[in-house]
Structure formats: C-alpha cells, structure tokens
Amino acid sequence: MLKPLAIASLLAVTAQAWADTDAQRIAALDYAALDTLTALGQGERIAGVPRSSLPEYLSSYASDDYADVGSLKAPEYKVLDELAPDSIVISGRLGGEKDQLEEIAPTWQNGSAEGNDYWSQLEANTHALAEEYGVDDQAGPALDTLHADIAEAVATIEGSPEVLVVLHNDGKLVYRQDPVINDLMSLSSPTLPDDVETQTRGERSFTTLTPAQISAMAPDLVWVVDRSAAIGQPPLNIETLHSELGDLHVVKGSPRLWYLASGGLKSTLLQVNEVVSALQQ
Incomplete structure (x- = not known):
C-alpha cells in the first residue's frame, strides 16, 4: 500500500503530466483569440478552427491540418466530439453554448474589445487569455510592441481628418x-x-x-x-x-x-x- 506521502507525490506527477498534455490541443471558435494565441507563439496548440470564414490573414489555418469546427455562432458538436480538444475558446457570440461546450472540454470565453476604452480592454483580454494558457510572460512585451507600432502608424496621419x-x-x-x-x-x-x-x-x-x-x-x-x-x-x-x-x-x-x-493583437x-x-x- 502506498504511504500518504507517496500518494501525494504520485498525484503531483499525474497533475503535472495532465497540465503538460491537456492544454495542448485547442479548438478556437473565436478569431480574435486565435489571432492572439498565434501572436503569442501558441499556433502549434491549435487543433480546430471555423475554417469557412477565416480572415485572409489567418489563412494558414485553412488547411486540412485543422478540424473545421463549425462557425463563430454555430459549433459542429459532432466534429468537436471526434476532435476531443483539451480546451475550447469562444467569444460572446457563443456565450449561450458555453455549458454545452463544457461537456466536451473546458471552455474559455474571450472578452471583447469595444466601446470607449479599446486599449484597456485589449490589454485585459490579452493578459487573461495568455494567463489561461500559461504564456502571460509574453503578453506584456507583445502589447508594448503593438502599442509602439500603433503610435508610429497614427503619427503619420496629417492634420485632423474626419x-x-x-x-x-x-x-x-x-x-x-x-x-x-x-x-x-x-x-x-x-x-x-x-x-x-x-x-x-x-x-x-x-x-x-x-x-x-x-x-x-x-x-x-x-x-x-x-x-x-x-x-x-x-x-x-x-x-x-x-x-x-x-x-x-x-x-x-x-x-x-x-x-x-x-480585438486580436495582429488584427488591431x-x-x-x-x-x-x-x-x-
């Protein structure tokens, strides 16, 4: 019989092994989240995307290497079941489906960036998503680079155009x-x-x-x-x-x-x- 300490050690190793493998395969049903995860170097973890309406700049995910998991508003539950992702990312468009998606895999709802404080919302969403997938140390530098690039681009606008x-x-x-x-x-x-x-x-x-x-x-x-x-x-x-x-x-x-x-790092x-x-x- 295993002693309590041995059991605790075994559980810790099992939990670590679960963490190492279980967050690797992501079904991304939100393009902003897909964009941000890709920008943060997590593209290899993507297993499925809504392929039919991919923006051109995300066309690398249009190949058969990625399961077509439906649309941004209508998941293909059969495909998701067969894919068996370790996690699912959605936007508010699929908020009403979250409980059903949770039956397949842990589901994370990405925030939106809109209204009168876009940058603060983008920062918060990026850090939350990066923290969820263990790469929050990369979020700050990526946001700093984006902020500088935006400032440089806007500075080239002459006058005050309407x-x-x-x-x-x-x-x-x-x-x-x-x-x-x-x-x-x-x-x-x-x-x-x-x-x-x-x-x-x-x-x-x-x-x-x-x-x-x-x-x-x-x-x-x-x-x-x-x-x-x-x-x-x-x-x-x-x-x-x-x-x-x-x-x-x-x-x-x-x-x-x-x-x-x-609302993605690259799309912005x-x-x-x-x-x-x-x-x-």
Whole structure:
C-alpha cells in the first residue's frame, strides 16, 4: 500500500503530466483569440478552427491540418466530439453554448474589445487569455510592441481628418462609432445631419444613413465595414456607392478582418494600418 506521502507525490506527477498534455490541443471558435494565441507563439496548440470564414490573414489555418469546427455562432458538436480538444475558446457570440461546450472540454470565453476604452480592454483580454494558457510572460512585451507600432502608424496621419464609419448590412448603410478608428486612433466622426433618425429594435439602436446624408456630412474618409460580405451574403457594390457619393473618398476595409476578427493583437494593427493607408491615398 502506498504511504500518504507517496500518494501525494504520485498525484503531483499525474497533475503535472495532465497540465503538460491537456492544454495542448485547442479548438478556437473565436478569431480574435486565435489571432492572439498565434501572436503569442501558441499556433502549434491549435487543433480546430471555423475554417469557412477565416480572415485572409489567418489563412494558414485553412488547411486540412485543422478540424473545421463549425462557425463563430454555430459549433459542429459532432466534429468537436471526434476532435476531443483539451480546451475550447469562444467569444460572446457563443456565450449561450458555453455549458454545452463544457461537456466536451473546458471552455474559455474571450472578452471583447469595444466601446470607449479599446486599449484597456485589449490589454485585459490579452493578459487573461495568455494567463489561461500559461504564456502571460509574453503578453506584456507583445502589447508594448503593438502599442509602439500603433503610435508610429497614427503619427503619420496629417492634420485632423474626419472619418465616417458605416456598416453595410443587406443594402443598408448604418452609422457606426468604431472602437479602433474613433477610440484607439482618436479620429473624429463628422456631425450627423438634423434629418437623421435613429431606430430602436429591442435593446439595439440603428442609425441608417442615405448617400445624400453621407454627402452632406462631407467626411474626409468614408470607411465601410461590410458585414454582409463578411458573413457570406451579397457584398456592398462599392462602385455604385462611389458614384452616389461623388468626390468623397470611400474605402471598404477587409470585411472579415473588421467584422469577425477585431480585438486580436495582429488584427488591431492590421486595422490601424488599413485606415492609415486609406488616409494617405
């Protein structure tokens, strides 16, 4: 019979072996978390991703080396069962599925980065995710580098341009205060015309803009986040919008980057650089 001390030692070794192997295979059902884990050098631990809607900059995960575990809002439970990951990462989009996913593997919900304090939220989310997977010592240096890169990019913007951000959804253009553009980059949005109306549906409010109203606002840049294109629906016809807005400078961001992957270490810098590039055109 093993003595108590021997039992304790055996349990400690078993626990360590479990820790060494059990967190190695991750099913990442959130692109921001996938982005951040990759940036922190944890790409080899990824076993499954939603492959059908991967942003271009994460296309290395599109191969058959990674299980296709569904979508950002609808997990493929059969695939996840067969994959048997050691852990699952989700966003708030799958918050309602967390208990069911927990039956397959421990499930971590990554925070979002939005609103009026983007950087603080990005820092907190990065440290929390890195700590969960044992690499928090890498989070600080990565964030410091990102902060410096963002500051360098924003410093190249001349003057104080006004940027109007609109979300394209099923043919409609909806006014948007964007956390990267308006908060992180501190770029102002033009004043809305008096005839603009805000509609409320449930707990959400929408301010739809017409091309005439956008023209009246006369922003230095109209930045389009194409939700429809990001989720596989008919995209905005950017040429038609150009013709409707005349001389206004209109640029569409990379749809999946902007709508599906915001809040990652790499995606944040890519978004900043896209806007800076557009303002320099």
